[in-house]
């Protein structure tokens with residue numbers, strides 16, 4: 225069993241909190257309050273600006289030209305495909321690009337992205353991949369599960385979101401990250417594996433906190 229499959233099994237109760245979160249379930253069933261989705265879309269755009277930098281750092285830390293090229297492709301698809309989805313939703317909401325980029329990061333958005341960037345900047349390539357894997361992997365799983373709900377992919381409002389994260393292209397990128405993570409973990413000492421587990425666990429938790437933040441439309445207290 226690869227290290228990713230081991231963590232997936234071990235952390236199931238925490239991992240499942242993402243797919244079962246009311247925000248995700250209501251999005252899949254088309255009942256999510258549009259104001260919650262609007263809030264999420266803005267914060268997720270800000271999140272992705274920083275998240276994309278992890279891929280740039282991945283290109284810097286890559287140990288082969290092939291891996292470097294793949295991180296460049298991930299950076300490109302995040303900025304020009306995934307974020308294009310957010311820009312399209314923003315246009316529907318009547319939010320300009322300036323407003324989108326200048327919105328204030330919520331405490332959770334800030335904490336989550338800074339935690340990932342800290343792990344990526346100060347750690348090994350394996351630490352970097354441990355930080356970004358729950359994001360890619362859980363979204364892919366959520367996309368696939370929601371796409372099984374009748375009508376979810378065709379929903380007038382949320383269908384585009386479901387189609388993006390259940391797409392083959394997104395799945396290919398997630399699978400590549402999974403394989404890289406397993407290769408990097410192979411032959412590592414227990415202490416290093418423990419560190420990878422901690423990072424993976426924490427970003428899995430941050431995913432749940434991000435859904436919760438969006439569901440509550442939670443900004444700074446003052």
Ligand SMILES: Cc1ncc(CO)c(N)n1
Pocket residue numbers: 268271272306358359360363431434
């Ligand atoms: C918070 C969050 N995690 C993961 C993804 C998938 O890229 C995303 N767009 N947002």
